[in-house]
Amino acid sequence: MITLYGIAHSRATRTIWALEELGLAWRHVPVIQAPRMRRMGRDPLAADAALNTVSPAFLRLSPAGAIPVIDDDGFVLGESLAINLYLAEKAGGPLAPSDAIERARMTEVSLYAATWIEDAALVIDKNAEAASPDAAALAAAAAKLARPLDVLEGRLAAEGGLVGGRFTIADVGVAEILRYARPATALFDARPHLKAWLAACQSRPAFQKMWALREAEVI
Ligand SMILES: N[C@@H](CCC(=O)N[C@@H](CS)C(=O)NCC(=O)O)C(=O)O
Known part of the structure; x- marks a missing residue:
């Protein structure tokens, strides 16, 4: 099962769209951007803060501290465009490169x-x-x-x-x-x-x- 980290108000739209195009099963963990939280007056490092791009737990998964990130059964990958190329090759079919x-x-x-x-x-x-x-x-x-x-x-x-x-x-x-x-x-x-x-x-x-x-x- 593929896990997608990142809220849909982010470049995670690219990955969500790709997952849906490719018909892959996925689950969503909505990590929010820390700068967005600050703009909303929320402290991303507060003890009760929602999972966000500076949360220690997220940084352990992805030191780049940016969304989207996927975890495909232990294979962790960032960068939306690289993620999408990987997903297409994994799924195969007309969206994937043929050579x-x-x-x-x-x-x-x-x-x-x-x-x-x-x-x-x-x-x-x-x-x-x-x-x-x-x-x-x-x-x-x-x-x-x-x-x-x-x-x-x-x-x-x-x-x-x-x-x-x-x-x-x-x-x-x-x-x-x-x-x-x-x-x-x-x-x-x-x-x-x-x-x-x-x-x-x-x-x-x-x-x-x-x-x-x-x-x-x-x-
Ligand atoms: N080149 C990266 C850019 C990723 C990126 O900038 N993500 C933003 C959200 S759209 C982010 O995570 N910002 C969080 C932060 O700056 O803490 C990609 O395409 O995945």
Whole structure:
């Protein structure tokens, strides 16, 4: 049985979505982010604090102190995109790489999204929720995203998918990274293949199930 550590208001969405896509049995241990607790005025090191990313028990499991983490019968793994690639290979089927080239392509696009897209996309996400959005930061983030989003748009237009012309585990991670940028609608209106691809990803039953779990989550 796979145990997933991490609340659904975190990058654990990627793992929950993947687990649901792959039909793997899992149980949920909702570890909360310590910074989120502090923002809510709760002390993460208090004796009665909920399990969180600075709890000694969690740090013993994962010294990185970040969620998500999985424990698959004693195999402990962090980093959401690595977790998802592992889960897909474990489950097999069309979401998994069929050979070394597909594995490399999935790794490539996952790392591309994590290193070239995620930070700027998070700026958009944070500002979308802010009482006074930072217009300069938003413009800089949109400018930084132009080339990487063009790269994905080109790949989708040419190949009909990110890897292998089909929905794979790489789509889960990349779609969840791009979700942070979604409030910047002009970025997607200018890239119709990317916009349609993200909508198709988010219409999948496994995404919807993950989203319902997240919406129902009490933090
Ligand atoms: N690259 C990591 C990032 C993990 C990460 O930053 N997780 C955040 C929540 S989304 C976290 O655990 N923050 C807790 C903390 O900073 O104490 C991944 O994709 O898994």
